[in-house]
Each structure stands twice: as structure tokens, then as C-alpha cells.
Amino acid sequence: MSSYLKKNPEKYRKVYINNTKELNFYIEQGEAESGVPLNDKLPFFNWEVLNTELSIPCNYYEMDAQASFVEKSLLDLGKLSICLSYGYYLLVTKSYKLKRFTYRFSREPLRLVPPESVFQLSIAVILHNNDYACQIYTLFQTGYMKHWVNRSKSHIGDFIILLFDKVKGGNTLKPIVDDFAYQAILDNWDSNDLTKITTYLNQLCDDQVAQVASPPSKMFFEFDNMNWQFTPYAALMLLTLRAQHGLDNPDFEHPGFGNVTALLLTAPVAPQKDDVLEQLVAKLHEQGFDEKALLV
Known part of the structure; x- marks a missing residue:
């Protein structure tokens, strides 16, 4: 398994390199090669079409970090931080488009947010990047109960959104699925009963496996695409939020993921960008792009 995972980023690297050409085109020209769609009600900004250009490097860095985790049982904080930065800018642009979708097209943007997007929220929490976490959360705070997220049959994505809402958000969201699998965890996330917390962590990890x-x-x-599979994001997010609130955590080990508690960070990891993303963000700012204002 370790050898297979290590080779997977190598196989994906060609896709990543080809995509870098697309990003460099935008950096040089100020627009994507595909151009922008026309809309008489509200014209599109050039950066609104950036999608796979951001998701491909996001996937690549997460995939590479995941391979390192399986091989060394350690989180590759540098790669995860770059993954988060790409994911953050992807979700900023997506949030802007979705909040204007109804005006442009006279219908709700149902199921247009990929379900794996929620893992960016968990990574932000795990890296103690509260600014990114709160800003990413605004997309799900607006769109989760409106069914903007293209859900699978898993409830893990729902849990990540609802846990953040419960602990750090407005505590206003409700599950949009029947028989939500993790309501007990939400209700007792701050329990002092470590046996109960261990049971919850096993449930999350067993379900992911x-x-x-x-x-x-x-x-x-x-x-199902070699991303997000082999890192216990949901369980680690729960442990991180408990630790941030001064709660004790169990020394939790899982046969599929090893000692999850040992992965907890004690200090924030500063956001990182690779050279291409640095240049892209500089170009976006030249065009009047303001990531924090767009998430309001």
C-alpha cells in the first residue's frame, strides 16, 4: 500500500505540470485560456472561471502529503499548508460565484460544491489556521442547508461542517440527511468521558476505512480518487477542536491510521504558497481581487 500511494503523486505529476501551464497563462495574460462566459445580468470577472486550475494543484499536494503520512506516520505540514492555500482560493472564487448564481441564472446552485471541499475546512482546523477556517466556513454556512454541496452517501462531510458550526460557527445548521450518523458526537463533542470520545473516534475512523x-x-x-482517503481528517479535527478548548483527549490509536492523538499540533502552521500560487495571487490582487471581502 505504501509503495502504491507513493507512486500515485508521481503518476499525477504530469497532470499537475500541464496545469501549471494554464496558471502561467493566467499570470501572464490576466485571463484563462477558456475565456469567460457571457451573462447579461452580471458579467463574470476573469478569475471566476478558475476551477481545475486551482483544484489540480490542491489535489496534488494533498496526495503527496498523504503518501508521506502513510510512509512515515507524520503529517507533512508544508504540503498540507500549500494544499490548503490552493483550496482556500478555489473556495473563495466558488463562494463568490455561488452567492451570485441565483441572480445570474434564476435558480439555486444545487450540488455544485464537490463533497471533498469540506476537507479544506478540516485541514484549516488541524493546522490551527483560524482565519482560513472561518472564511471557508462561510461558504458552507450559506450553502449547506440549501443543498449546494453535492453529497455522497457518506455523512462524514456533513459532520465536518456541522461540527465546525457547533463549536466555532453560529450553531444554526441542522443535518440535511435522515438518520444522521454522527448526531451523538455533535451533542457530546466536549464530553469529559474519554471512553465515550474514544468510541466516537473509532466510529469516525472505522466508517472512513x-x-x-x-x-x-x-x-x-x-x-474514490486517492485523495482524502488515508488521513483521518474528521477524527483529527474533533481532537484538535477539543484541545483548542482545553479539553483532555484520549490517547487514541486506530489500526488503519496509527496513533491519531500523536498527530495533534500545538502551534499554528502559517499559510504557505508555492511560487506559482504566489504569482497568481499577486495577479489577482492587481485585478482588484480581495479574498476576504468576497467571502462576506
Whole structure:
């Protein structure tokens, strides 16, 4: 398994390199090669078409970090931080488009947010990047109950959104699925009963392993593309939020992920960008792009 995972980023690297050409085109020309769609009600900004240009490097860095985790049982903080930065700018642009979608097209933007997007929220929490976490959360705060997220049959994405809402958000969101699998964890996330917390962590990790191992027909499609599969993001997010609130955590070990508690960070990891993203963001700012204002 370790050898297979290590080779996967190598295989994806060609896609990543080809995509870098697309980003460099934008940096040089100030627009994507595909141009922008026309809309008489509200014209598109050039940066609104950036999608795969940002998601491909985001996937590449997460995939590479995941391979390192499986091989060394350590989080590659540098790669995860760059993954988060690409994901952050992807979700900023997506949030802007979705909040204007109804005006432009006279319908709700149903199921247009990929389900794996929620892992950016968990990574931001795990890296103690509260600014990114709160800003990413605004997309789900607006769109989760409106069904903007293209859900699979998994409830793990719902849990990540609802846990953040419960602990750091407005505590206003409700599950949009029947028989939500993790309501008890939400209700007792701050419990002092470490046996109970261990049971919850096992549930999250066992479910992730089962969904990763399931065939595509089971429709756990946030776990079927070699991204997000082998890092216990949901469990680690729960432990991180508890630690941030001064709560004790169990020394939790899982046969699929090793000692999860040992992965907890004690200090924030500063956002990082690779050279291409640095140049892209500089170009976007030249064009009047303001990431924090766009998330309001």
C-alpha cells in the first residue's frame, strides 16, 4: 500500500505540470485560456472561471502529503499548508460565484460544491489556521442547508461542517440527511468521558476505512480518487477542536491510521504558497481581487 500511494503523486505529476501551464497563462495574460462566459445580468470577472486550475494543484499536494503520512506516520505540514492555500482560493472564487448564481441564472446552485471541499475546512482546523477556517466556513454556512454541496452517501462531510458550526460557527445548521450518523458526537463533542470520545473516534475512523474500501457503486465518491482517503481528517479535527478548548483527549490509536492523538499540533502552521500560487495571487490582487471581502 505504501509503495502504491507513493507512486500515485508521481503518476499525477504530469497532470499537475500541464496545469501549471494554464496558471502561467493566467499570470501572464490576466485571463484563462477558456475565456469567460457571457451573462447579461452580471458579467463574470476573469478569475471566476478558475476551477481545475486551482483544484489540480490542491489535489496534488494533498496526495503527496498523504503518501508521506502513510510512509512515515507524520503529517507533512508544508504540503498540507500549500494544499490548503490552493483550496482556500478555489473556495473563495466558488463562494463568490455561488452567492451570485441565483441572480445570474434564476435558480439555486444545487450540488455544485464537490463533497471533498469540506476537507479544506478540516485541514484549516488541524493546522490551527483560524482565519482560513472561518472564511471557508462561510461558504458552507450559506450553502449547506440549501443543498449546494453535492453529497455522497457518506455523512462524514456533513459532520465536518456541522461540527465546525457547533463549536466555532453560529450553531444554526441542522443535518440535511435522515438518520444522521454522527448526531451523538455533535451533542457530546466536549464530553469529559474519554471512553465515550474514544468510541466516537473509532466510529469516525472505522466508517472512513469502510467507505474507502467500498466499490464505486456504494457512492462514497469523496473517497474514490486517492485523495482524502488515508488521513483521518474528521477524527483529527474533533481532537484538535477539543484541545483548542482545553479539553483532555484520549490517547487514541486506530489500526488503519496509527496513533491519531500523536498527530495533534500545538502551534499554528502559517499559510504557505508555492511560487506559482504566489504569482497568481499577486495577479489577482492587481485585478482588484480581495479574498476576504468576497467571502462576506
